[in-house]
Amino acid sequence: MVEEMDQAAFNLAAYVLAAGRTRADRPALIVPGVQRWTHGALADAVERRAGGLAARGLMPGDRVLLRLGNSGDFPVTFLACALAGLVPVPTAAGLTEREITRMAALVDPALVVAEAGIARPTGADAVAPGALDAAPLPPADWARGSADRLGYIVFTSGSGGTPKAVAHAHRAVLARRAMWDGWYGLRADDRMMHAGAFNWTYTLGTGLLDPWAIGATAIVPPPGAVDLAALMRAEEATIFAATPGIYRRLLRGDLSGLDALRHGLSAGERLPEATRTAWHAATGTDLHEALGMSECSTFVSGCPERPAPPGTSGYAQPGRRVRVVDGRLQVATDDPGLMLGYWADGAPVPVAGDWFDTGDRVTMRADGAIRHEGRADDLLNPGGFRVSPQEVEAALANLPVHEIAVGCTRVAGGAEVLAAYYVGPLLDEGLADAHATARLAAYKRPRLWLRRKALPRNANGKLRRRDLA
Known part of the structure; x- marks a missing residue:
């Protein structure tokens, strides 16, 4: 962690911007063909927006719901809220009015910042992000305080049910330092390209905040970008971050000439060993996976200095305390990256006990x-x-398909059976059955092989297993 920082007078936005101030002319954000900001320009944009937020007379700790799309307005507004003493609540742009209305009710925002065309809570007045810009908020007026105080709220993906509001402290951005060596191998001269949307917390942390906190460059593809490998070549990306599904898609194209790339990062769902092996064969670089969750970001990973053994996600990151009880992974509740608690009735509900069951x-x-x-x-x-x-x-990972997932479905007579849903060329089911028979006990083998145009995924690319059937 960062012992030299005064954690009694801390602000996560001031921390994220500090390294860039010493290299103000270096590129901070690149959206190819759309936007290029230096670290100096990024800091100026955050300070102007913080000034506009401060002028609105909001109270310290008020929640600000962000309904912003794939543009620099998202991280600028997020950091500006923190600088002004407010609590940003980022949300996925693709949520419907009904979904975001229900989620907004959990956090009771004092302000909604929304771009045109993005659903906002029913009946909510919203301000456009550009309308907030004003005279910069001077450093003397930046909101500082204990690193343990509420910093921001994110929502879980909802893949297991209703999304939960997860309250994090300002200190969570300090805890991310464990990932710099324990996952990324991050350096100040890196050019980190993240394939996710701006408003996904995986992109926000790994793709933006962490590179900026070390003074590096963040690259985010523009909306609708198809040839990610070409963007990596053109922008000389040194680290690439994405979900396993993106890597599978890239492996179907041309991956030559990625001369600047040092390695890739994978998170969001389990990385198949076959994908990791195929990526190395195609690019000569390693893929390092991380295991994490909204409640604690990532805390287990492989890294350049200590790659994960085949078939594993890696090791607990430096400073993390984890244990396994009855086959379930637990994280120590004194971990600074662990949430303050789930938000309910106007406050986070503290995590009880010494260990958090993930x-x-x-x-x-x-x-x-x-x-x-x-x-x-x-x-x-x-x-x-x-x-x-x-x-x-x-x-089933070595079958000749683009991707495959298994789930349960009911057949005539009401029996529930295991089915394999796949995308790609039509499978020879006899060969597929033989492949499964050689590797799986009878009760684990799919009874049905169902071809689909695509697998159901949420806005962040995570598989919606419940929707397979």
Whole structure:
């Protein structure tokens, strides 16, 4: 962590912008063909927006709901809120009016900042981000205080049910330092390209805040970008971050000439070993996976200095304390990256006890490497047998398809059976059955092979397993 910082007079936005002030002319944000900001321009934009927010007379700690799309307005407004003592609440742009109305009710925002064309809560008045810009908020007026105070709120993806509001402290941005060496191998001269949308917290943290906090460059593809490999070449990306699905898509195209690339990062869902192997064969670079969640960001990963052994996600990052109890991964509640609690009735509900159960099913090797077996609430139950879908998907990963996922479906007569849903060329089902028979017990083998144009995913690219059927 960062001992030299005064954590009694801390502000996450001031921390993120500090390194860039020493290299103000270096590029901070590149959206190819759309936007290029230096670190100096980024700091100016944040300070002007913070000035506009401060002028609105909001109270310290008021929540500000962000309904912003894939542009620099998102991180600028997020950081400006923090600088002005407000609590930003980022949300995915693709949410419907009904969805965002329900979520907004949980956090009771004092202000909604929205771009045109993005749904906002029913009946809410909203201000456009550009209308907030005003005279810069001077450093003497930046909101500082304990690093343990409320800093921002994010929502879980809702993949297991209703999204929850997760309250994080300002200190969470300091805890991210564990990822610099424990996952990224991040350097000040890096050019980090993230394939996700601006308003996803994976992009916000890994793709923007962490590069800026070390004075590096963040690259985000413009909306609708198709040829990500070409953008990597043109912008000389040194680190690329995405979900496993993006890597599978890239592997179907031309990956030559990525001369600047040092390695890739993967998160969001389990990285198939076959994808990691194929990426290395195509690019000569490694893929480093991280395991995490909205409540604690990432806390287990491989990294350039200590790659994850095959079949595992890696090791606990430096400074993280984890343990495995009854096959479930737990994180120490004194971890500075752990949430303050789920937001309810105007305050975070503190996490009780000494350990937080992540809900991830894992196994830990003798050397500490952790293999992710899926979510505790993700187990399937065909025919009364408990089946891990991730285990089955790993066994089927070498079939000649673009991607594959397993789920349960009901057949005539009401029986629930295991089905494999796949995207790509039509499978020879006899060969697919033989492949599964050689690798899986009978109760784990798919009974149906169902071809689809695409697998159901949420706005962040995570598989919606419940929607497979």
